[in-house]
Amino acid sequence: MIELKNLCKSFYTRDGPKVVADTINAVLPTGTAVALLGRNGAGKSTLMGMIGGTIKPDSGAINITGTVSWPVGFSGGFHGQLTGAQNTRFIARIYGVDTDSLLAFVEDFSELGSHFYSPVRSYSAGMKARLAFGVSIGIPFDTYLVDEVTAVGDAIFKRKSRIVFRERMKSAGALVVTHSMAQVRLLCQAGAVLENGVLVYYNDVEDAIAHHQRNMGSSEEE
Structure with missing residues (x-):
């Protein structure tokens, strides 16, 4: 409520x-x-x-x-020097969820391919949004x-x-x-x-x- x-x-x-x-x-x-x-x-x-x-x-x-979640899809909190995978692991630890499970979900859901292991600063706006939505919705x-x-x-x-x-x-x-x-x-x-x-x-x-x-x-x- x-x-x-x-x-x-x-x-x-x-x-x-x-x-x-x-x-x-x-x-x-x-x-x-x-x-x-x-x-x-x-x-x-x-x-x-x-x-x-x-x-x-x-x-x-x-x-x-x-x-209550942060706004789903919000990508402003990502660290640009870290990869998508590293950002996902960091957020999993903050929220106390299983790191490997969230990593697997986000990698599959975001459809970023090898870019998931590249620095977020190299992402397009659409790629950041996919990563952000995957991380957001992946946490209960x-x-x-x-x-x-x-x-x-x-x-x-x-x-x-x-x-x-x-x-x-x-x-x-x-x-x-x-x-x-x-x-x-x-x-x-x-x-x-x-x-x-x-x-x-x-x-x-x-x-x-x-x-x-x-x-x-x-x-x-x-």
């Missing part, structure tokens, strides 16, 4: 303050995949960063039951923070990513950011809409989609 209690966050811009969280109170239940919807710039990534602990709120509290968390989980790679790799993610969701929950309503319907049971610092939670993902589309002034995917 993730409880947001009187959560506030804003940034100062040239045009004045930008409010991301305006005294948000919400509970994201355990074991549920929740779509986080909102227009570009609404603050979805910032809210996810606050939940993940990488961004500090201005005030309020985030109470978490169980373990109670809740996964996911930003565009299926956006990396070709059609076959995207399909494999969806299959692995859905398998994880049998025993975990997630907070999912994606602009594809088809993906929202496929991956999520519930939804939350962020607009002007206000977060509205829906137990039925279709209600969240309808709210989001009203905000966007469209019935098309945004």
Whole structure:
């Protein structure tokens, strides 16, 4: 469970303050995949960063039951001089999971071939994303923070990513950011809409989609 209690966050811009969280109170239940919807710039990534602990709120509290991942697919924490395999081993030790099992999973899943044993600084953005997704989803968390989980790679790799993610969701929950309503319907049971610092939670993902589309002034995917 993730409880947001009187959560506030804003940034100062040239045009004045930008409010991301305006005294948000919400509970994201355990074991549920929740779509986080909102227009570009609404603050979805910032809210996810606050939940993940990488961004500090201005005030309020985030109470978490169980373990929460870093944003799935985030590659900013890799050490460029280390190989993909070495980075994977390092992360396995930090999180206390079996090193050899995670190494085998990531090597197979990422499809990097011999590059898995090359320095990460030599990777393309797509290769880093494959490695990051493999490491993220390879570690069992109670809740996964996911930003565009299926956006990396070709059609076959995207399909494999969806299959692995859905398998994880049998025993975990997630907070999912994606602009594809088809993906929202496929991956999520519930939804939350962020607009002007206000977060509205829906137990039925279709209600969240309808709210989001009203905000966007469209019935098309945004």
